[in-house]
Amino acid sequence: MAVLANSATHAHTSEQDHEAHLREEHLMLDPRPRGEMNAMVMESMQTTSWKFWVAAGIMAILVAVCLFYYWGYMIANGLGVAGVNRPIYWGIFLVNTVFWIGISHAGTFVSALLRVFKAEFRRPFTRAAELMTTFGLVQAGLSIFMHMGRVWLSYWLAPYPNQRGLWPNFHSPLAWDFLAINTYLLSSTMYLFLPLIPDLAMARDRSTGWRKTLYRILALGFRGTEGEWTHLRFAMNLFAFAILPVMFSVHTIVSWDFAAAMRPGWSSTIFGPYFVIGALQSGLSAVAMVLIVVRATMKNMKYFIRPEHLDGLGKLMLIISMSWAYFFFNDYMVQWYNGDKWTDALLHFHEEGPLGWMWYAMLIFNVAVPWLTLWNKNWRRNPTLLFTVGLLVNIAMWFERYIIVPTSLSINRFPFTYQFYKPGVEIPLTIGTISFFILLYMLASRLIPLVPVWEVQEGQMAHSLRKFGKETVVTVSDLE
Amino acid sequence: MTDKNMLLAVFSDLDPAAHAVEKLRELGLGDEHLNVISGIPITEAMMGRPHQWTNVPRLALGGALGGFLLGAYLAFVTPTTYPLNVGGQPVIPGPPSVVVLFELTMLGMLISTFVGVFLDSRFPSYTPKEYVPEISDGRIAILIECDPAQEVAIESAMTALGAESVKHAEAQTL
Numbered sequence: 001m002a003v004l005a006n007s008a009t010h011a012h013t014s015e016q017d018h019e020a021h022l023r024e025e026h027l028m029l030d031p032r033p034r035g036e037m038n039a040m041v042m043e044s045m046q047t048t049s050w051k052f053w054v055a056a057g058i059m060a061i062l063v064a065v066c067l068f069y070y071w072g073y074m075i076a077n078g079l080g081v082a083g084v085n086r087p088i089y090w091g092i093f094l095v096n097t098v099f100w101i102g103i104s105h106a107g108t109f110v111s112a113l114l115r116v117f118k119a120e121f122r123r124p125f126t127r128a129a130e131l132m133t134t135f136g137l138v139q140a141g142l143s144i145f146m147h148m149g150r151v152w153l154s155y156w157l158a159p160y161p162n163q164r165g166l167w168p169n170f171h172s173p174l175a176w177d178f179l180a181i182n183t184y185l186l187s188s189t190m191y192l193f194l195p196l197i198p199d200l201a202m203a204r205d206r207s208t209g210w211r212k213t214l215y216r217i218l219a220l221g222f223r224g225t226e227g228e229w230t231h232l233r234f235a236m237n238l239f240a241f242a243i244l245p246v247m248f249s250v251h252t253i254v255s256w257d258f259a260a261a262m263r264p265g266w267s268s269t270i271f272g273p274y275f276v277i278g279a280l281q282s283g284l285s286a287v288a289m290v291l292i293v294v295r296a297t298m299k300n301m302k303y304f305i306r307p308e309h310l311d312g313l314g315k316l317m318l319i320i321s322m323s324w325a326y327f328f329f330n331d332y333m334v335q336w337y338n339g340d341k342w343t344d345a346l347l348h349f350h351e352e353g354p355l356g357w358m359w360y361a362m363l364i365f366n367v368a369v370p371w372l373t374l375w376n377k378n379w380r381r382n383p384t385l386l387f388t389v390g391l392l393v394n395i396a397m398w399f400e401r402y403i404i405v406p407t408s409l410s411i412n413r414f415p416f417t418y419q420f421y422k423p424g425v426e427i428p429l430t431i432g433t434i435s436f437f438i439l440l441y442m443l444a445s446r447l448i449p450l451v452p453v454w455e456v457q458e459g460q461m462a463h464s465l466r467k468f469g470k471e472t473v474v475t476v477s478d479l480e
Numbered sequence: 481m482t483d484k485n486m487l488l489a490v491f492s493d494l495d496p497a498a499h500a501v502e503k504l505r506e507l508g509l510g511d512e513h514l515n516v517i518s519g520i521p522i523t524e525a526m527m528g529r530p531h532q533w534t535n536v537p538r539l540a541l542g543g544a545l546g547g548f549l550l551g552a553y554l555a556f557v558t559p560t561t562y563p564l565n566v567g568g569q570p571v572i573p574g575p576p577s578v579v580v581l582f583e584l585t586m587l588g589m590l591i592s593t594f595v596g597v598f599l600d601s602r603f604p605s606y607t608p609k610e611y612v613p614e615i616s617d618g619r620i621a622i623l624i625e626c627d628p629a630q631e632v633a634i635e636s637a638m639t640a641l642g643a644e645s646v647k648h649a650e651a652q653t654l
Contacts, residue, residue: 034519034618159554167558170580171566171573179583186587190594198519198616204654205613220598221605221654224615225623229521230532231600235593238540242593246586253579457618458520480523 019465019472027306027456028120028463029474037456038202040300041449045203046211047299048446059439067432071146074425079149083423088409092426093147094257095401096433098275099282100140101181101254102397103437106283107133108188108247112240120476121312123459124304127196127452128294129287133188135440136283139433140181146429173256180253184246191239194232197222199449214447233480251279258404264343265335265350265408274327281317281324281366282397285390288313290441292383292390294450304451307381314380317389321370328366342413349411350403354420358399358407365396484513485631486610487624488649489638496642497620498527503637504624513625519616539596540589547588551581610649623649 023029032040074081084091110129114122145151157178159168168175201222204215222228255275258266268274288310295305335343350359369392373379380386406421444450458479466475491497497516504514511530516522524531555577563571597603615621626634638646 034616038617159558165561167554167561169564169566170555170559171564171569171576176576176579176583179580179587183583183587183590187590190590194594194597201654202519202616205616216606216654217604219654220601220603221607221609222601222603223609223611223654224517224519226516226522226524226527226529226532227534228601229518230524231534231536231597233521234534234536235597238536238593239590242586242590246583246590249579249582249586454520461520479526 015470015472022465022472022474025306025308026463026474027124027304027308028459028476029465030303031457031460032303034453034457037453038206040303041199041451041453042203042206044299044301044451045446045449052297052442052446056439056442059435059442062435063432063439065432066428067142067436070425070428070432074146074149074429075151081425083421083426085419087412087414087417087419088406088421090147090409091406091421092402092423092430093143095398095405096143096430097140097147098254098401098405099398100136100143100433100437101251102136102275102279102282102401103286103394104133104136104140104184104188104283105247105251105276105279106285106287107131107136108191108243109280109283110287112191112243112247115236115240116244118478119312120459120463121309123455124451125287125291125309126455127192127199127448128290128450130188130192131441131444131448131450132283132286132290134185134192135437135444136286137181137185137188138440139437141185142433142436144177144181173253173260176253177257180246180250184250187239187243187246191236191243194236194239195452195455196448197232198224198454199452202453203449248276251275263408263412264340265346265404268331268335270327270331270334274324274331277320277324277327278397278400280320282394284313284317284320285393285397288317288386289390289394292387294445296383298445298450301451304456310383310386311377311380314374314386314389317393318370318374321367321374321393325367328363346408346411350407353407353410355403355407359403362396362399362403365392366400369393483628484625485628486649487626487631487634487638487646488610488612489622489624489634489643489646490612490614491620491622491641491643492618493642494522494526494620497622500622500638500641500643501527501529503641504622504634507630507633507637509624509626509630509634515623517611517615517621517623519618522620535600536593536596539599540593543592543595544585544589546592547584547586548581550588551584554584555580606654608651608653610651611654614644619644 082091082093084093107129110122111126115126145154148154157168157175168178170176197219200215200219201224204212204219207215252272252275255271259268259271261267291305291309291313295301332347336347350356369389373385373389410420411418462477462479464475464477465472467473489500491500501514501516505511514529516527516529556572559571565571566573569576610623612619612621622638624634635646
């Protein structure tokens with residue numbers, strides 16, 4: 001009898017341990033009162049150390065010097081101060097455009113796709129990801145304006161009735177770019193704002209001074225009536241479904257800027273999906289990096305962003321890395337096989353030319369590093385390691401765009417025009433866009449609730465522990 | 481001038497709030513006299529409330545149609561004002577027009593969905609409204625429009641069902 005009692009006690013304790021472990025592991029099973037979660041998010045926004053302001057100050061100086069001063073310098077002196085010249089008319093500005101559009105993809109992917117598929121682990125970090133979309137697109141837009149040179153004439157791109165009867169040429173992928181990027185920028189900003197309204201109302205209810213005024217204006221008078229939630233819920237669902245094809249179209253159209261040209265290395269039918277996967281590759285890695293920084297530097301974020309979230313993102317990064325490798329090989333294989341001598345020369349130039357190291361680094365960081373690390377659960381949950389992998393993947397993806405744009409333009413069918421690209425003012429301007437992205441994100445993290453508290457609470461309501469025989473398992477109810 | 485009073489019953493949990501809606505109906509109050517206010521989206525079915533009407537789907541459809549027509553104008557009409565020969569393509573080419581039509585249809589639909597939320601919810605609205613900040617702390621409030629004679633019965637029924645507070649709803653600046 002005593003043995004049986006001991007055994008029963010042991011089983012009970014082990015079961016309690018298992019339940020405690022599940023609660024510690026999953027945010028959705030570890031609910032706190034809504035008021036407490038609200039207070040935690042408000043505190044994370046309002047608590048700033050001197051280190052934050054030093055970092056923000058450095059970023060602001062970098063933006064002022066590298067972005068505004070050098071851009072002004074280029075406007076005053078013309079595009080000649082940049083390295084773009086025959087035969088390389090597309091340089092780092094377009095590398096950065098493609099790179100930042102890629103970064104912007106992850107926000108929508110994480111938020112919309114995971115919302116459509118009801119992936120519950122998305123809940124605490126959808127907004128942090130969506131912010132990346134908007135701020136990434138801002139940098140992409142700035143890079144396009146830099147590339148234009150005569151930015152004051154940029155309104156010529158817009159389709160509007162004018163005296164001369166001239167309209168943009170809708171045969172051109174560049175005109176499609178204008179439509180697609182603007183559609184994506186507007187849609188992703190609206191998609192960021194809609195789920196933010198209830199959190200702005202929450203912030204309004206517990207703020208004073210200028211913050212109260214700001215949140216009062218932005219919350220638009222939201223109270224949370226049945227009607228308001230119904231309209232909002234329908235709109236958010238529609239956005240989640242509709243913004244995905246827009247997201248895919250944007251990077252596909254960006255790829256057509258290259259693929260529609262009859263150039264070795266560019267003319268490829270696989271470029272659309274290859275670019276989309278590349279965008280997700282860099283974007284997801286950037287989301288992981290941002291979440292790790294937010295978790296480490298902002299107060300109370302360790303409650304909301306847990307190893308389970310890093311684990312989920314790490315798995316996605318691994319899957320996307322494998323997909324990228326597949327598309328890369330597909331593109332490479334067909335170009336290698338077709339035997340065209342100019343394409344063959346270009347492939348050799350990529351691998352054995354002066355920037356061959358970049359080509360190999362691209363493959364190592366994009367494929368070898370994620371595959372060798374992210375298969376391991378413990379490593380995926382290690383913030384330092386995941387951040388390092390994310391950083392290397394982003395460096396690799398920037399290299400990939402560099403290889404596609406200026407490196408591929410260096411050699412062509414006219415050997416007498418071969419030229420090596422030497423960037424000039426592009427380097428400080430690149431530093432400027434990176435700093436501007438970080439600065440915008442830092443400021444937003446102090447003004448906008450980064451965690452959608454109402455979504456977290458909704459998720460916590462839907463989750464519970466249930467016993468199947470002797471096993472306690474996590475169950476999720478569909479509340480919609 | 482209405483001679484109706486507005487009461488605000490605040491509940492800490494969903495179940496008592498749902499029971500309260502049922503009780504209010506038993507007391508003779510129609511659904512049109514009740515409104516549930518909450519800090520998270522609670523479906524009508526959970527509260528036993530009638531389905532809420534929204535115009536957002538129709539507005540989205542209208543926006544998509546408008547965007548499609550604008551796209552059609554840009555793709556099919558504007559090229560005729562200044563015909564350009566691009567790589568031997570027709571002046572009004574097929575596949576590139578699909579791109580323009582797709583982007584503008586989606587843009588029209590998404591903008592009208594966004595605007596639809598504003599129109600249907602009457603956003604922005606900064607006039608004073610019946611509200612308590614506890615709602616965004618997770619409370620569920622029922623806004624009740626009733627005859628003054630019913631007030632006492634409603635108040636005692638709500639309190640019996642576990643309401644944290646039942647008081648006259650005062651419009652306040654949010």
